[in-house]
Amino acid sequence: MKQKRIIQGISIIVLIMCVFNIFLINPVNAQEKTVSLQVDGNPVNLDVMPFIDAQNRTIVPLRFIGEELGYSFAWDAQAKQVAFTGNGVLIFLTVGSREAIVDGNKMLLDTEAVVKNGRTMVPLRFVLENLGVKVDFDSSTKIVNIITKNGGNDKGTIVKTAVIAENVVNVRSGPGLTYPIITKVKKGSTYQVLSQSSDWYQIAVDNETPGWVAGWVVTVRTETSSASRSEEPGEGRDLEPEPVRLAHIDKVDVDVSNGEVFVTVSGDETLYYTVFSLDNPRRLVVDFFNSVLKDRKSGEEKFEVDTELVTGIRMAQFSENQVRVVADVTAPAGLTLIDNEPSKITFKIGKPSIVGKTIVIDPGHASIQPGGWADPGAVGPSNLYEKDVVLDIGLKLSDILKAKGANVIMTRTGNTTLTLGGRADVANKNRADIFVSIHANANTSRAIHGTSTYFYGGVAGQYEARQKLAKSIQSELVKTIQRRDIGVLQSPFAVLKYTKVPSVLVETAFISNYEEEKLLADPEFRQKVAQGIAQGIEKYFAY
Known part of the structure; x- marks a missing residue:
């Protein structure tokens, strides 16, 4: 009788342990808690709800960090691996793994990325804090607030300035054409940007009068208290969308x-x-x-x-x-x-051939600004201008492709009056086969280096073609110039977003890095860059 009671007792203990394991230890079956997101105090609505997992970590859709916050990202479905880059930091996460790689260094997490209802979800705080963004959580309201303004690992105070690009611009009381005009401002005037709503900017007209101007009539520059690359003028705003003609x-x-x-x-x-x-x-x-x-x-x-x-x-x-x-x-x-x-x-x-293909080459920057100066792009430690480097690479690339029988169109051969939309339109109006924008990267940290290629997958019917073009160029370029392979990333850069043909943006190397600036100043290295891009283009057209 005593032995029977012992066996019954052991059975009950085992049963309790199994139940405990199922409901408390296994994070898949643990009850998830919902959470609300804000960016700089403004509520964010997502098509997939973020949640707090069993480790009490906020998990959000991958695309929220990439598309809503503006960080570049890539997803490798086969390896189930996601990459983020921003502020010179490169992060790799793998679904189901608690090991992450940040700038080549392994780090352990107390949670993991997951796939839920077909969507990749990642730990918010780990990703953003490594990108230099502050994350606050109010446990009483279950609200996570992402602080982007003036934040980020001593990167310096960031200020946006709007430069009026048209002769006379209306300033309105709200963000839209239906709001009344409160004053007018003249071409060349500069104002601090206070906030943004869609493609409208709120500016400080004077010490007491804030007002709103349309994004398509201003040039927005990003300035910082520490040396850092500015956006290409016009990068941060949408163009007036063209009506889709079926x-x-x-x-x-x-x-x-x-x-x-x-x-x-x-x-x-x-x-x-x-x-x-x-x-x-x-x-x-x-x-x-x-x-x-x-x-x-x-x-x-x-x-x-x-x-x-x-x-x-x-x-x-x-x-x-x-x-x-x-x-x-x-x-x-x-x-x-x-x-x-x-x-x-x-x-x-x-048979596959590059002969007869129309290829638009876009050396970045050098657009003439309202004050009459040309945007230099990033500037290296020895005062090397990005606009000069990428123009030389573009011209070398043009020579290589023409020798192979391609029809090459340059968006510029010097300084240019073309807007970013105008550069994209060169490809659209000529119905080019591909569009390749060439840049040199930069970061406030001189240690950051490497090569990356960007594409934008949001154009109908072109995701596979754009991704293939980016992969082809990235693999051949890295093979040729032997620099660190940052990888293929997605980002809605204007020239990629508004081209109607397969397009990529190549970040050849970091002009802010001492070693890579010396390389970019070397005509032989520039020739190698051009050769690598050309080989990638040929690989793409081999289908």
């Missing part, structure tokens, strides 16, 4: 001549497209975005083709505003543009 594709012709295949696509508006390849079976895909078939009900249309390279072509409405043309091929294939009218495109399907 192209109705009414005709597709396929012709075969002497074993070569020609495809002509016609519509009623300008046609924009991207090209990529698929395997198993091998296919060449052409996606026309912001496009619909005139006769959507016809379903998939097939064209009989039987050449050594192309064995068939078909076309269909792939998504609501995206038309897809697919060529079944027996070997790697690419497109050569034969005729490029605004609403009619003819291309030849053949």
Whole structure:
């Protein structure tokens, strides 16, 4: 009887331990607590709710830190790894792991990144405090306040100044055209920015009169009490969005001549497209975005083709505003543009080649400002100007690509009056195949160094193409110049956001770093940078 009681007692203990393990130890099943977010005291609404996990840490969507707070990020789905960069700091987190890497140093966390309902979620405080941002939590209200103003690891006090870019600008009582005009300001005048609402800035007109000006009529400069790179003028504001004009594709012709295949696509508006390849079976895909078939009900249309390279072509409405043309091929294939009218495109399907491709090269900075001076970009320790370095690299890159048969368009060959939107428009109006913006990075810490390539994935139908272009250039550039590989990152830079073609922004090296500034001043190194970018572009067009 006594032995039976002992066994029953052990069974009860084991049961209690199992229940304890399930409900208290296992963080997956532990009850999560919701939390509200604020940025500088302003409430933030997210499509995925942040929560407090079992370790009492606030967990937020990855994209909140990247898109809402403006830090660059990248997500590697295969490795389940996320990277953040900002203020010269590079952070790697891996889903399910409590080990992080910050600027190459391993650090242990008391929690971990997770995937919840298909969304990657990361520990807020760990990421932001390592990026130099202060995070406060009010336990009574369950509100997390992210403090970005004047914050961040002694980076210096940050002040934004608005420079009036038009002859006369209306100052309104609120952030919008419906608010009354309270005064007017003249071109070239500068005012401290007090706050921002969408694409409107509140400025201090005088000691007693705050007012609001539209973002598209001012140039905003970021200044700091310690040496740091400023934004490129115009970077922080949205352009007036162009109305989306839907192209109705009414005709597709396929012709075969002497074993070569020609495809002509016609519509009623300008046609924009991207090209990529698929395997198993091998296919060449052409996606026309912001496009619909005139006769959507016809379903998939097939064209009989039987050449050594192309064995068939078909076309269909792939998504609501995206038309897809697919060529079944027996070997790697690419497109050569034969005729490029605004609403009619003819291309030849053949072996992959850079010949005939239209490539826009954008050496960053050097835009002439309201005061008549040209934006130098970042300035190195020995007074080396970013605008001069990247122009030389751009011209060298142009020579390499032209020698290979590409059609190259430079956004500038000296100082320029083009805005950031105007640079993007060079690619849009010429319906370029790709757009490559070249820059030199900078940071208040002289120790930060390395190479990175950015893309923006928010343009309809172009995520894969833009990511592929960025990866191709980054891998070949790092291989050629042998600098630290910071990686491929996402960021909504204006020139990437407003280009309608696949585009990237290359940060070649840190001009603020003593060693890399010396390299950037060396014509031979600049030639290597140009060669690396060119090899990446060729790799991209190899499909």
